[in-house]
Amino acid sequence: MTINPNSARDKASILIEAMPYIRRFYDKTIVIKYGGNAMTDDHLKNCFAQDVVMLKLVGMNPVVVHGGGPQINDLLTRVGKQGEFIQGMRVTDRETMDIVEMVLGGLVNKEIVNLINQHGGRAVGLTGKDGGFIRAKKMFLKSEEHNEQIDIGQVGEVTEIDPELVALLDTRDFIPVIAPIGVGDNGEAYNINADLVAGKLAETLKAEKLVLLTNTPGVLDKQGNLLTGLTESKIHALVKDGTISGGMLPKLASCLDAVRNGVNTVQIIDGRVEHALLLEILTDAGVGTLIRAEATPPII
Numbered sequence: 001m002t003i004n005p006n007s008a009r010d011k012a013s014i015l016i017e018a019m020p021y022i023r024r025f026y027d028k029t030i031v032i033k034y035g036g037n038a039m040t041d042d043h044l045k046n047c048f049a050q051d052v053v054m055l056k057l058v059g060m061n062p063v064v065v066h067g068g069g070p071q072i073n074d075l076l077t078r079v080g081k082q083g084e085f086i087q088g089m090r091v092t093d094r095e096t097m098d099i100v101e102m103v104l105g106g107l108v109n110k111e112i113v114n115l116i117n118q119h120g121g122r123a124v125g126l127t128g129k130d131g132g133f134i135r136a137k138k139m140f141l142k143s144e145e146h147n148e149q150i151d152i153g154q155v156g157e158v159t160e161i162d163p164e165l166v167a168l169l170d171t172r173d174f175i176p177v178i179a180p181i182g183v184g185d186n187g188e189a190y191n192i193n194a195d196l197v198a199g200k201l202a203e204t205l206k207a208e209k210l211v212l213l214t215n216t217p218g219v220l221d222k223q224g225n226l227l228t229g230l231t232e233s234k235i236h237a238l239v240k241d242g243t244i245s246g247g248m249l250p251k252l253a254s255c256l257d258a259v260r261n262g263v264n265t266v267q268i269i270d271g272r273v274e275h276a277l278l279l280e281i282l283t284d285a286g287v288g289t290l291i292r293a294e295a296t297p298p299i300i
Helices: 005-025 042-057 069-078 094-118 164-171 194-204 232-240 248-260 276-282
Strands: 029-034 061-066 123-127 134-142 149-161 175-179 181-183 189-191 209-214 265-270 289-291
Touching (some): 042 276, 094 149, 094 175, 094 189, 149 194, 248 265, 248 289
Parallel strands (some): 134 181, 149 189, 209 265
Antiparallel strands (some): 134 149, 181 189, 265 289
8 A cells, every 4th residue: 555745744744743742741641521422422432432542552641531411311301300400510319319320320431431442442430439539528509699508419519539549540551431420428429510520630630631522612702702711710701791601610610620729721622523632632723712720920
C-alpha cells in the first residue's frame, strides 16, 4: 500500500501537532465526565471508548465519571414513574434510588467498562460504595422564592473522597469508571449529580484537567453563540441575567469549585462530536467552553 505525499503530510502534521500535548499531560490525571448523547449513540460510545484508551496508551491517567439520565428515565417510565427535577437535580425517593443504583452501578457502568476493554483498555467499574471511597450526606436545596430548604429525597452531596482506591488502580494501569453513587455514615446510598462528583474527584486527585461532555457545544449566550474564557464573575453575571439555568447550574458550580481548588483547566465540550475528547486534549483547535480561575491582580 502506498500513500500520496499530500495525505502523508497531513497525517504527519496531525501526529506532530499532538506531540506537545502528550508531553504536557504525560503522567497527569484527567477526569472526564461522560454524559449526554455520547452515552446513547452507539457510534459515539465507541468513539469515546477509543479516545479514553488512546489517552491511556500515550501516558495519561484518565478517570471516567459517568451519568445515565436517559437510561434512568427509560426504566422509570417502564415501571410507571415520572422523573422530576428541581434546580437541575433529580428528586430521588426510595424506589427511584433503587432504580438509580441498578442503572448507574450495573447497566451503564458495566457497558462503559466493557467498551473500553473491547478497544484495548483495562477498565474497572466502581461506585462510591466500593471501599466507601465517596462519602456523602443528604442534600437540601434552597428555595428560589422562599427562605426555606427543599427536601429532594436520597440526593447527596460529597463530603469526602478517599483517593487511595483510584491511586491503586492507576499503579496497575487500570482505567477507573465511576458511577456517582455515594454512601452515608449509616451505609445509606445517595444519588449524586455526576458533574459534582467529577469536580470533587478532580480536586481530590489534583487533576491537571477536568473535561465534561454534554449535549451542547458548551455554554451558550442568549443568541446561541458559544462562550469561552469564563471566570467566576462572568458566570455569576450569566446566572443573574437568566442566560444560565436548569441542568447547566450544577455543572458550572462543579467547574467553579474545581478551578478554585487547584484544577488547572476545565472544559465543557460537545459529546455529539466524534472523538471530541481527543480533539480537545491533543489538538490546537480546542473545543467547547474553557473555564478558568479569576486572574490574580498584580502586587504593586
